[in-house]
Amino acid sequence: MINRVKALSKPLSERWGKPVLNKWGKKIYLDQMTMKELEERVKENDIVFLPVGSTEAHGPFEPLGEDTIIGVSIAERVCYETGCTVALPIAYGSHPSHHYGMPGTIPVRATTLIEYVADVIKWLSNAGFKKIIVWNSHGQEYVLPIAKDIAIIEKEVHALILVTSWWKWIQDLLRKAGTGEEIAPGVKLETPFVHADEVEASVTWYVAPDLIDEELLKKEGEWGVVRVIPGKWVNAAGNVFPDKPFNWYDVSHLPEFYYYKKGFVGWPKLADPKKGEVLVNKVIERVIEFVNWLKENYPPGTVPRTWINYEDLFYNKPKEYVEPKG
Template sequence: MRLAELTTDEAAERRGAVVVVPVGAVEQHGPHLPLGTDIRIAAGVAEAAVLRVEGTLLLDPLPIGCSEHHRSFPGTVSLRVRTFMDLVADVAGSLAADGFVPVFVNGHGGNRGPLNAALQELLERGVGAWAVTYFERIGDEARQAFPADSMGHACALETSISLSLWPDLVRGDRIPARPGAPAYPDPSLFSTAGVVRHRRFEEFGPDGIVGDPRLADEAKGAGIFSAAVERVAQTLRRIVGTRAD
């Protein structure tokens, strides 16, 4: 299942496989969630999805993403946008040159624009690659579980998933007693504002949260994680089928 555990001869025998690459971030997630929340969730979704889909392999995660907007909070590690794009392009180019189909499974909102731009540059080089952000595939389930304005960053959604996967890493006693501050354009994870403005996270308040982690629920988190795995698996099946065609 893991590309890095194959020998070079075994990798050659798997040419044509879809190689799934988790990408995320190591950045502040409020006072209650670990810095690695984004990459841990993305890697968990990717691994579980690969287990469900024949013709796929898993590459080790690319943990660091575009997190400059979180840098005022200690522990945040960030790549420049150009560096991140080059990293994605180099990884995808290497995989494609060996006959694999690269698919990036993303867990960080700040990576979405750079990922799309990297895929466009790859297209100009004749390299086909794919990207899917797990939370964009589960908007309906998430909105059924939580109010839209409770989801943004270190929020009800991420805290619930974290409680279901690694409860020992959630500092429940440090969840703030108030939700993150609203702003315009709407900073919620599933905004319908149709307007984009990039901000530094200290503008939202002193704790780096958007949304309301007080609403977190472990059982809801487990259900949403399962939905994310299945939606990403469905995407991988379609990509495998496209490759076969």
């Protein structure tokens, strides 16, 4: 058996063939548990992370599964420290129109993803997980909250469902990009968070260094940013600036297929694993704080009532019940 912290940084045969354990020596991943272990887990900790990523073009030097790899890596490290569970990731995501057509990008329709995620949520709840964190790591944060509501309204899930993205936990750091301010002593971000850029490449370089082509990244990792509307009005990835009137997904952007054929945006040549380490560790620190609060305030098997039982609604009830006349 192995204890390790960096997800997917070892051969897949080891990931699938050997248990990945938390600091108490218990399994982290749901798919590796037996039914008996599952039953025991939800009695002691019923919080589960459901990573939702993508398979998507990230340039000639970053892996297609970058979003998924980042999300799973962070979730694993949080669960290593907290005793929570990581469900298998959903590795094919929804995409905005400007992503379509890129080789290696595998988009699914938003409606398909919504139904799929809602179904997974339903049956995670049925398995005993009553706090379900939909852990997003791809540009589909405008889609996943709908899956939450579908799960509650249409699938009648009785659980606390939370949707978040890893970058939401470090927006204060991401806002420092390009300002000259340090995110840690001696560490600066020079360009805003976009796609397969300085930020994302740095994070992947830290969590999965063997999957980055360092030589090619430093040689070819510069493309710039072309906009339909100036950034004064439109947010970049992560929507880290709340004062801008358009979120990044509110605007029809230029298709990558025509304008970003290399599969990345910005200046990934500025990436450095030290930058990724600062960002990832701060996310982990803050998520652990939240998870510990959740564990303390809603122990296993307890959950605030976040749903309506339809039979309780007045219009569902007849005025009286009578014997059948047939």
